[in-house]
Amino acid sequence: MLWGCFSAAGTERLVKIEGKRNGAKYRENFDENLFQSAQDLRLGRRFTFQQNNDPKHTAKTTQEWFHNKSLNVLEWPSQSLDLTRIEHLWRDLKIAVQRRSPSNLTELERICREERENLPKYRCAKLVASYPRRLEAVIAAKGASTKY
Template identity: 75%
Template sequence: MKSKELSVDLRDRIVSRHKSGEGYRKISAALKVPMSTVASIIHKWKKFETTRTLPRAGWPSKLSDRGRRALVREVTKNPMVTLSELPRSSVERGEPSRRTTISAAIHQSGLFGRVARQKPLLSKRHMAARLEFAKRHLKDSQTMRNKADENLLQSTLDLRLGRRFIFQQDNDPKHTAKISKEWLQDNSVNVLEWPSQSSDLNPIEHLWRDLKMAVHRRFPSNLMELERCCKEEWAKLAKVRCAKLVASYLKRLEAVIAAKGASTKY
């Protein structure tokens, strides 16, 4: 008669005790699990880096144990990586690159893809502030775009903007910290007001994603390489892409008004 499988939680506890230095006999006595079972679970964990139940039937995987472990490390290190990006790194290791093979290997290791929350949580206060901001700036959006164009043009001249520019920031804690505010005031920097939780109003958010995806595809191995990749990929961003994002500002304001301050598709 087949014995009942241990729960994943119990298997994880066995591995956790093993990591802390406990021997098989001590783990067996503490958790009331046969020592042979303890040894089997720890052996599987060392081999596959998971305590989940692996498939017992079907065609053998074309992916080697080493390739599977490399995939698990990559996904664990970078949770935002997509299934479409993983085949490239698999090919570089000389492993199979089919999406189905990689997807199955990841699932068998107890890892599953999720869709990240795209929109920030908005309170009634946030929605009211967003709506008021959009209505107030809807008519002068062309002026805002002109100012943006002027500043972008100036930035091509080594950022010699003079004093006629407006600094826009999205209320990130680094920007709103006391020391940051004091510096802006001391240097007479004109700061554009910005409603909280409003990344959909900020066109540059799309560029940040473009940059992250481009840098990730280059697999920088240290901080120096990361910095170099960021600078090089930022320089490659198309001017047309930037212009289209800036031009979308009016539509973003209209979308916020139509949604009565709630989240938009942007």
């Protein structure tokens, strides 16, 4: 499993997560990577973090972790895939990696990192800028699917 993040400034760390993902592993990954990624993206300490409603994201211990770190977490409506911007980057990465046909896991990981570096910054900026339109579309569709 890979974890990554991005902002309008571009992509940041791509981290391989070993084993089964659970709330404890999710929080451990944040301790090791989230703040450094925010610093590398020049976000400072005042940024809004977005995640979906996966149980490990909404677990009480995870919510307490965010609170203890004074992180602003965007409230997430249920079943709102149209608002999940990072999924577009995961798709772009998947297509780029498949074109290179990795033959083993080591090669796959290396190619994923290389292709992540090649994801255009303008693509990230466009995804961030599109968020208000996405919200409006979801509201207009009363939570149903949108073009996003």
